[in-house]
Amino acid sequence: MxxxxxxxxxxxxxxxxxxxxxxxxxxxxxxxxxxxxxxxxxxxxxxxxxxxxxxxxxxxxxxxxxxxxxxxxxxxxxxxxxxxxxxxxxxxxxxxxxxxxxxxxxxxxxxxxxxxxxxxxxxxxxxxxxxxxxxxxxxxxxxxxxxxxxxxxxxxxxxxxxxxxxxxxxxxxxxxxxxxxxxxxxxxxxxxxxxxxxxxxxxxxxxxxxxxxxxxxxxxxxxxxxxxxxxxxxxxxxxxxxxNLGSKYEPPQEFVRWMEKGDKPIYIGFGSMLLEDSKKVAAIILEALRITGQRGIIDRGWGDLGSTHTDMPEDVLLLSDCPHDWLFPQCSAIVHHGGAGTTATGLKAGCPMTIVPYFGDQFLWGERIYQKGLGPAPIPISQLTVQSLSEAITFMLQPQVKNRAMELAELIQRExxxxxxxxxxxxxxxxxxxxxxxxxxxxxxxxxxxxxxxxxxxxxxxxxxx
Known part of the structure; x- marks a missing residue:
C-alpha cells in the first residue's frame, strides 16, 4: 500500500x-x-x-x-x-x-x-x-x-x-x-x-x-x-x-466475431474532438486502410466520424463506447488525436501510434511519441491526407516500432x-x-x-x- x-x-x-x-x-x-x-x-x-x-x-x-x-x-x-x-x-x-x-x-x-x-x-x-x-x-x-x-x-x-x-x-x-x-x-x-x-x-x-x-x-x-x-x-x-474499465467489459458477440475474422485492426478515433468535415476525414481513413491492406476500427467519438458512410467495407467496423484498455491490446496500432488519456492507454497496451493533433498538449504528446520512436511525426488534422496517413500506417507496422512500444509498455505496467x-x-x-x-x-x-x-x-x- x-x-x-x-x-x-x-x-x-x-x-x-x-x-x-x-x-x-x-x-x-x-x-x-x-x-x-x-x-x-x-x-x-x-x-x-x-x-x-x-x-x-x-x-x-x-x-x-x-x-x-x-x-x-x-x-x-x-x-x-x-x-x-x-x-x-x-x-x-x-x-x-x-x-x-x-x-x-x-x-x-x-x-x-x-x-x-x-x-x-x-x-x-x-x-x-x-x-x-x-x-x-x-x-x-x-x-x-x-x-x-x-x-x-x-x-x-x-x-x-x-x-x-x-x-x-x-x-x-x-x-x-x-x-x-x-x-x-x-x-x-x-x-x-x-x-x-x-x-x-x-x-x-x-x-x-x-x-x-x-x-x-x-x-x-x-x-x-x-x-x-x-x-x-x-x-x-x-x-x-x-x-481499468476493460476488466468488466463484455463486448457484443457481433464485435467479437468481427475481430476473429482476420488480423488485428488499426484503431482510428479522435475522441472528444469535433470535425469540420467528418465525411472527408472518414474518406481519407477508408482509402488509407485500403491502400495499406489493413482492417480498421473507426471510433465515432464526439465528431460522429464515419456515421455518414452507408457503404462501409466489411473489413472496417464503426464503434462507439468501448473501453480503450480492453480494445487497444487487440489492435496492431492506433491513430488518435493525442489526448493524454488515449495516449496513456495506448502506451500501456504496447501500441505503436500516430497522433493527429488539433491543439494544446496533443502536439506535445505527438512529439514525444515520435522522439521515442513509437510512431511517425505527428500529423496535424489540417494536414491529414491519404498519403500522410498511409505512410504513417506503414511506419507503425514495422517490427522494430512494435518492439519499442512493447518495451515501454512493460515499464509503464510496472508503475x-x-x-x-x-x-x-x-x-x-x-x-x-x-x-x-x-x-x-x-x-x-x-x-x-x-x-x-x-x-x-x-x-x-x-x-x-x-
Missing part, C-alpha cells in the same frame, strides 16, 4: 475537474483509491459525466459548463486565443457557469442523500480555479493534472507552442495571465460576494507565479516525459492513472500512478488540519519577475476594464 501517515485524519475531499472525459477519468481513478483509505470523496465535474462518475461508486456533484462547447471553441480557434469577437462570449459564459458552481461543490450537502458536506481538502486541475475556495475555507489545495502547467525552461506551455527555448518559461506566465484576464471578473465576484475575501488586484499579487507554490502531481509517466530539473520538491510526476498520486497528496498535506486561514497581511517582497508581471497585469486590467 502507498505511503500513508496514520496521523492523517479521514478527510472530506472535493475534487474539482473541468474538461473532457480524458480529464475526468484519471481523477476518478484517484478518487476511488482515496476512498480505499477511508476518505469521503466528492468528484465535481460537468453534468455530462454524471453517470460515468456514479457508476464508479464515487459521489458526483455538478459543475457548470459544457465540455462540448469548450472543445468546440478550442477546435475552431486552435487554442485559447479567440479568432473572432463572438468567441469571447462563448468563453465568458462557460467560465461564469463554472465559477458560480465552485462554492456549492465544496459546501453543499450530497444531492442524493442530503448528507452534509464541507470540504476539508481540495484536489483540482488548474482550469477549476480551486485557489479561492481553498483560501476561503482554510483547507489545503493539491493540483492534479495531465498537462504541464508549472513553469519550466525545459519545454514550452502546451497552449503556447513557443519555438525558441528562451521563451519556454515565459510561455507559462503568458498562458496564466491570458486565462486570468478572461476570468478575473467572475473570480473577484465570487471572492467578494460569496467568499467574503478581498478582490485580487493582479494575479501575481496573490498567486505569485502560476501554480509553482502549490503541491502539484502530474499524471504521466517519467519514461515519456521526465520531471524537469527546475521543478522543485512540491511537484511530482506520479505516472499514468488508469481506471502505479494512482498509488503515487495518493501518496503525494498525503505527503504534501499540512502537519496540522484544519489549517489556519491566511492573514490578509503580506510580508513577502515579490521577486523582480513577480514585480514585473504584477505591473503588466495592473496595466492590462486598466486597459481591458469597461
Amino acid at each position: 502507498a505511503y500513508y501517515n496514520q496521523s492523517i485524519p479521514k478527510l472530506k475531499i472535493a475534487m474539482l475537474v473541468v474538461g473532457t472525459r480524458g480529464d475526468v477519468q484519471p481523477f476518478l481513478a484517484v478518487a476511488k483509491r482515496l476512498q480505499e483509505y477511508g476518505h469521503n470523496v466528492r468528484l465535481a465535474t460537468h453534468s455530462h459525466f454524471r453517470g460515468f462518475v456514479k457508476s464508479a461508486g464515487v459521489e458526483f456533484y455538478p459543475l457548470g459548463g459544457d465540455p462540448r462547447v469548450f472543445i468546440g471553441y478550442l477546435s475552431r480557434n486552435k487554442g485559447l486565443i479567440p479568432s473572432a469577437p463572438g468567441e469571447i462570449c462563448v468563453l465568458h459564459k462557460q467560465a461564469k457557469a463554472i465559477v458560480d458552481s465552485l462554492l456549492p461543490a465544496c459546501t453543499e450537502p450530497n444531492i442524493v442523500t442530503g448528507e452534509p458536506f464541507m470540504a476539508q481538502a481540495i484536489i483540482a486541475n488548474p482550469a477549476a480555479y480551486g485557489h479561492a475556495l481553498a483560501e476561503a475555507l482554510g483547507v489545503p489545495l493539491h493540483i492534479l493534472f495531465t498537462i504541464p502547467w508549472t513553469p519550466t525552461y525545459a519545454f514550452p506551455h502546451p497552449l503556447a507552442r513557443v519555438p525558441q527555448s528562451a521563451g519556454y518559461w515565459l510561455s507559462y506566465i503568458f498562458v496564466d495571465l491570458l486565462i486570468w484576464w478572461g476570468v478575473r471578473g467572475f473570480i473577484n465576484d465570487l471572492r467578494k460576494n460569496k467568499l467574503h475575501l478581498a478582490p485580487i488586484a493582479t494575479y501575481f499579487d496573490t498567486y505569485h507565479v502560476s501554480i509553482s507554490h502549490l503541491p502539484t502531481s502530474y499524471m504521466w509517466s517519467s519514461h515519456i516525459l521526465p520531471k524537469p530539473n527546475d521543478w522543485g520538491p512540491l511537484v511530482d510526476v506520479v505516472g499514468y492513472c488508469f481506471l 502505479d500512478g494512482v498509488g503515487a498520486a495518493v501518496e503525494a497528496f498525503h505527503r504534501h498535506l499540512p502537519t496540522e488540519l484544519p489549517m489556519q486561514k491566511p492573514s490578509s497581511h503580506k510580508d513577502e517582497t515579490p521577486n523582480p519577475v513577480q514585480w514585473l508581471f504584477s505591473r503588466i497585469g495592473k496595466l492590462c486590467c486598466l486597459i481591458c476594464s469597461p
Whole structure:
C-alpha cells in the first residue's frame, strides 16, 4: 500500500475537474483509491459525466459548463486565443457557469442523500480555479493534472507552442495571465460576494507565479516525459492513472466475431474532438486502410466520424463506447488525436501510434511519441491526407516500432500512478488540519519577475476594464 501517515485524519475531499472525459477519468481513478483509505470523496465535474462518475461508486456533484462547447471553441480557434469577437462570449459564459458552481461543490450537502458536506481538502486541475475556495475555507489545495502547467525552461506551455527555448518559461506566465484576464471578473465576484475575501488586484499579487507554490502531481509517466530539473520538491510526476474499465467489459458477440475474422485492426478515433468535415476525414481513413491492406476500427467519438458512410467495407467496423484498455491490446496500432488519456492507454497496451493533433498538449504528446520512436511525426488534422496517413500506417507496422512500444509498455505496467498520486497528496498535506486561514497581511517582497508581471497585469486590467 502507498505511503500513508496514520496521523492523517479521514478527510472530506472535493475534487474539482473541468474538461473532457480524458480529464475526468484519471481523477476518478484517484478518487476511488482515496476512498480505499477511508476518505469521503466528492468528484465535481460537468453534468455530462454524471453517470460515468456514479457508476464508479464515487459521489458526483455538478459543475457548470459544457465540455462540448469548450472543445468546440478550442477546435475552431486552435487554442485559447479567440479568432473572432463572438468567441469571447462563448468563453465568458462557460467560465461564469463554472465559477458560480465552485462554492456549492465544496459546501453543499450530497444531492442524493442530503448528507452534509464541507470540504476539508481540495484536489483540482488548474482550469477549476480551486485557489479561492481553498483560501476561503482554510483547507489545503493539491493540483492534479495531465498537462504541464508549472513553469519550466525545459519545454514550452502546451497552449503556447513557443519555438525558441528562451521563451519556454515565459510561455507559462503568458498562458496564466491570458486565462486570468478572461476570468478575473467572475473570480473577484465570487471572492467578494460569496467568499467574503478581498478582490485580487493582479494575479501575481496573490498567486505569485502560476501554480509553482502549490503541491502539484502530474499524471504521466517519467519514461515519456521526465520531471524537469527546475521543478522543485512540491511537484511530482506520479505516472499514468488508469481506471481499468476493460476488466468488466463484455463486448457484443457481433464485435467479437468481427475481430476473429482476420488480423488485428488499426484503431482510428479522435475522441472528444469535433470535425469540420467528418465525411472527408472518414474518406481519407477508408482509402488509407485500403491502400495499406489493413482492417480498421473507426471510433465515432464526439465528431460522429464515419456515421455518414452507408457503404462501409466489411473489413472496417464503426464503434462507439468501448473501453480503450480492453480494445487497444487487440489492435496492431492506433491513430488518435493525442489526448493524454488515449495516449496513456495506448502506451500501456504496447501500441505503436500516430497522433493527429488539433491543439494544446496533443502536439506535445505527438512529439514525444515520435522522439521515442513509437510512431511517425505527428500529423496535424489540417494536414491529414491519404498519403500522410498511409505512410504513417506503414511506419507503425514495422517490427522494430512494435518492439519499442512493447518495451515501454512493460515499464509503464510496472508503475502505479494512482498509488503515487495518493501518496503525494498525503505527503504534501499540512502537519496540522484544519489549517489556519491566511492573514490578509503580506510580508513577502515579490521577486523582480513577480514585480514585473504584477505591473503588466495592473496595466492590462486598466486597459481591458469597461
